Amino acid sequence: MAMYTINLVEDETNLAKILKTYLEKEGWDVNVFFSGEEALRHLEEPCHLWILDIMLPGIDGYEILKKIKSTSHTPVIFISARDQDLDRIVGLELGGDDYLSKPFLPRELVIRTRKLLKLVYEQHLSKKLEVCGYTIDFINRKINDRNEKIELTTKEMDVVLLLAEHVNEILQRETILEHVWGADYFGSTRAVDDVIRRIRKKMPRLNLETVYGYGYRIIRS
DSSP states (O other): OOOOEEEEEOSOHHHHHHHHHHHHTTTOEEEEESSHHHHHTTTTSOOSEEEEESOOSSSOHHHHHHHHHHHOOOOEEEEESSOHHHHHHHHHHTTOOEEEESSOOHHHHHHHHHHHHHHHHGGGTTOEEEETTEEEETTTTEEEETTEEOOOOHHHHHHHHHHHHTTTSOEEHHHHHHHHHOTTOOSOTHHHHHHHHHHHHHOTTSOEEEETTTEEEEOOO
8 A cells, every 4th residue: 555645734633633543544644733824834845635624723724725736736635614515616716626524424534535546646656767876756755865865845846756757858847837836826937947956956966957948857868
């Protein structure tokens, strides 16, 4: 069974404890955050799935959902006990991938979670790529230099995985920007250049080529 990391944002302590127990029984690693502020402090740390309660004190689940989708393509299941139709529509419009209304059985969340993880990640279940002495593990979102783990931010990891998926193929800056930052991102493509620069610093042997005036590619000889 693949090891997935799930971030659960739920301010009801007892419910969070129950859901964490059920999810961990599936072999998944679960981080629990009890507020939006706490969750946002961990936004740049790689994970495979977010489970968000919409009704949170302070920063609500909608705001967290928007921030997640503005920085990555990590799937999100959102849950709420408020106006079910409105929450579902708004959440899906903001990029949510699935919805559960309270109250629900913990087992139902497990089933929804397993289904979404399989849909998003199954194509990479056994996929690893060796390039320039680095081992790129797609399913676990890890990169090792021999036995040393390379620490990357979410954006850095997303860019490396995208380029590695298209190894030896040149990707335009605009393509990278759309896949990693999202189609609604209105910033400059210099954001891509900044991330590439940081990747090169952390992975100096990676043959990450700049195609001037166009984009980037990872060359695997």
